[in-house]
Amino acid sequence: MNIKPTCYDKTIKLINNGVDIPNPLTIDLGDEVNIDQISGKGVKIYPGCRVYGKDTVISAGAQIGYEGPVTIDNCQLGPRVELKGGYFNRSVFLEKANMGSCAQVREGCILEEEARGAHCVGIKQTILFPFVTLGSLINFCDCLMAGGTSRKDHSEVGSAYIHFNFTPDGDKTTVSLIGDVPRGVMLNQSAIFLGGQGGIVGPLRMGYGNVVAANSVLRKDFVEDNKLIVGKAHPGKIIDYRPGAYSNLRRIVENNIIFIANLMALEEWYVHVRRPFFESQEFGGLIFSGLLDKLDLAKKERIKRLRVLAEKTKASSEHEGETSGKKEFSEKFKEIEELFATTIGDGAVEKYRDDFLSASDKARREGGASYIAVIQGLPAHVSEKGTVWLQRIVDTFCEKTREIVPSFKLFDH
Numbered sequence: 367m368n369i370k371p372t373c374y375d376k377t378i379k380l381i382n383n384g385v386d387i388p389n390p391l392t393i394d395l396g397d398e399v400n401i402d403q404i405s406g407k408g409v410k411i412y413p414g415c416r417v418y419g420k421d422t423v424i425s426a427g428a429q430i431g432y433e434g435p436v437t438i439d440n441c442q443l444g445p446r447v448e449l450k451g452g453y454f455n456r457s458v459f460l461e462k463a464n465m466g467s468c469a470q471v472r473e474g475c476i477l478e479e480e481a482r483g484a485h486c487v488g489i490k491q492t493i494l495f496p497f498v499t500l501g502s503l504i505n506f507c508d509c510l511m512a513g514g515t516s517r518k519d520h521s522e523v524g525s526a527y528i529h530f531n532f533t534p535d536g537d538k539t540t541v542s543l544i545g546d547v548p549r550g551v552m553l554n555q556s557a558i559f560l561g562g563q564g565g566i567v568g569p570l571r572m573g574y575g576n577v578v579a580a581n582s583v584l585r586k587d588f589v590e591d592n593k594l595i596v597g598k599a600h601p602g603k604i605i606d607y608r609p610g611a612y613s614n615l616r617r618i619v620e621n622n623i624i625f626i627a628n629l630m631a632l633e634e635w636y637v638h639v640r641r642p643f644f645e646s647q648e649f650g651g652l653i654f655s656g657l658l659d660k661l662d663l664a665k666k667e668r669i670k671r672l673r674v675l676a677e678k679t680k681a682s683s684e685h686e687g688e689t690s691g692k693k694e695f696s697e698k699f700k701e702i703e704e705l706f707a708t709t710i711g712d713g714a715v716e717k718y719r720d721d722f723l724s725a726s727d728k729a730r731r732e733g734g735a736s737y738i739a740v741i742q743g744l745p746a747h748v749s750e751k752g753t754v755w756l757q758r759i760v761d762t763f764c765e766k767t768r769e770i771v772p773s774f775k776l777f778d779h
Contacts, residue, residue: 389413433467442656474663501525512550514557524562540568547628548756569621627763691774718755
């Protein structure tokens with residue numbers, strides 16, 4: 367007779383494997399949890415924590431629940447991750463990522479090396495590149511943020527910041543790109559600072575090195591680098607409101623397409639550059655699979671939100687008798703969706719990729735197991751080759767989208 371081990375039995379086995387659990391009777395382990403995916407090397411799980419999900423991975427040195435109870439549900443934790451308190455669902459945390467107490471990290475998040483948040487941070491479908499820091503009392507869902515070169519020189523979001531990601535029409539095509547993938551992955555860009563008690567009305571794009579004054583709410587793109595930005599308050603007024611008008615539809619679609627194209631570039635970076643760094647790491651294959659899963663979640667989320675917008679636009683156009691690019695966008699959205707379901711078969715992309723991989727091969731062989739050390743050790747001309755490769759991916763997806771809906775005049779500035 368096969369008797370399923372109880373939660374307590376599994377907890378005791380973890381302790382015997384080397385996991386530090388000071389009060390085992392307070393821990394809840396789901397029946398589906400594979401304890402062989404929890405390292406016995408320096409992991410500590412404090413009282414009151416819950417661990418669920420068959421895909422959960424906890425690597426060496428992880429510290430769980432120091433400031434308050436933690437619930438982990440199908441997350442992958444790299445080495446020395448600290449989750450100090452809160453709820454964490456279907457997200458990935460790479461080496462030394464850190465979240466303070468009362469966090470709520472929902473599905474689709476990626477926190478790369480040494481990214482962190484202070485207390486009371488809420489994120490979902492959010493990607494933070496290495497070193498990016500979120501202050502306290504923040505809601506920062508549906509964003510990708512990059513910039514900075516170290517823990518002392520990092521992009522930061524000030525406390526009490528909000529990314530406004532839900533419109534009066536009920537849309538969430540509001541994703542914001544703060545930095546970008548082609549330059550951001552090289553870990554050599556100037557940090558971005560978003561001053562506290564402010565906000566971004568998505569969708570919005572921002573360049574590197576920008577400093578946004580505290581208490582500023584941003585409503586337009588700032589794609590240039592190295593600017594000091596002081597937000598201007600809206601004057602008080604009352605005007606007629608027409609639901610579903612979408613007067614700025616082209617900008618909304620452009621920013622969403624650029625964001626998804628950046629996700630496509632990030633996936634190529636993970637597959638061709640990041641993968642080898644996980645091969646020598648405990649549970650590295652599982653963590654890498656988790657990264658690809660979260661990127662897939664992100665792409666599906668963004669396509670789903672655009673699809674809903676296309677359906678609403680179609681209804682609006684039919685009601686108002688419009689025949690502009692709105693109608694073309696709604697009618698041909700299926701082709702856009704199919705475009706992002708494939709990889710780009712582009713000779714230039716492959717050439718740029720091979721040029722970068724060839725030029726960076728020596729550095730990757732000699733740089734050891736540290737991803738950050740290897741990438742930051744690349745000569746400037748090699749990093750530039752990588753940026754050209756990834757930017758070509760972004761540009762190609764944007765160009766092909768424009769070909770599908772030419773009358774919409776996307777990216778025509």
